[in-house]
Amino acid sequence: MFGIDCGTEVTGYGVVETCDTGRQPRLVCIAMGAIRLNKKQPLCERLEQVHAELTSELLRWQPHAVAIEDVFYSVNAKSALKLGEVRGVALLAAASRGLPVAEYAPLSVKSSVVGYGLAKKEQVQFMVARLLELAELPQPADAADALAIAICHIHRAQTLALQGAAQ
C-alpha cells in the first residue's frame, strides 16, 4: 500500500505492507520519503518533478494500490487550486500504472491511526511510529502523514474483511 500526502511545497509518500507471522498481522514500513519542491522553479517543472518522482517510487516498490488524502475543503480557492495541480499529477502517476486509488478524508485518517479525528501532527507521528514499530518518529511530518494514509487504508480493508467473514 502506497500512501501519498500531497502538498504544494512538500509531497510525502510512504509504503506500508502487512506481514502475516501466524499470530496477528503486523504492519511493516517498507519505505518513506518526501518530494521537496523549489518555489523558485516554474510551476510546470515542479509538477513534472512530482510526477516523475512518484512514478519512479511506484515502479520501485510495486504496490498493489494507492491511498491519497481526500479534499480538504477549508483551504481558500487559491490554495485549493495549487494543491489540486499537485494532486492531479499524483493521481495521474497512479492511474498510468493501472493502480486503484482510494481516497480518505483527513478526519478518517486521524481517526484510524490515533483514534481521534482532530489529532495533532505530533500525535499522528507518534502513533505511526508505534504502529510500525519504528525506533524513531517518522520524518518529515509529510512522510508520516503519507504512512498514516496507507495505514488507514489497510485498517479499512481489514475491517471490511472481518465484516465479510462475520456475515
Added chain:
Amino acid sequence: MFGIDCGTEVTGYGVVETCDTGRQPRLVCIAMGAIRLNKKQPLCERLEQVHAELTSELLRWQPHAVAIEDVFYSVNAKSALKLGEVRGVALLAAASRGLPVAEYAPLSVKSSVVGYGLAKKEQVQFMVARLLELAELPQPADAADALAIAICHIHRAQTLALQGAAQ
C-alpha cells in the same frame, strides 16, 4: 500557439498561427476541439484522458508554445481543487514536451480579443470567429475560449515585438 481552456467537464483547445502574407500578418485557425469528460468515470481515468488527448494533440500540431488560462479565484475551494487537478495534468502534458507555458488571466484574454475584460462568452465567440476569419462561430464555447487564449498570447508577443522595435 496552442491554447488550453481547462474545465472539469470540458477542456477546450485551439491552435492558432500567424501567417505573413507580406502585408499585415493574419491569424489562422489550424485546429480546435474539446475533450469531454464523463462524470461517471473515476477521477483517475478522467485525468488520464485529459493528459492523453492533450499529449496527442501537442504531438500532432507541434506548437512552439502553450497558453493557458490563469487561476480564476472567485470559484469556491472545492471547484478550485477539481479544476486544479485538470490544470495539473494539462500543464504536465506541455512540460513533458518541453514547451514553454504562458498563463493569462480571463480579464486579459477578453480584453485582448474583445477589447473589454468583462465580455460575455458570445462576444468572445463572435470576435474569435472574426479575427480568425471563420465562416461560423467556433463551437463549443470551450474551444472558442482556447482559441481566444492563443490569440491573446500572439497579440501580447506582437505588442512586445513592436515595443522592442520602437526602443
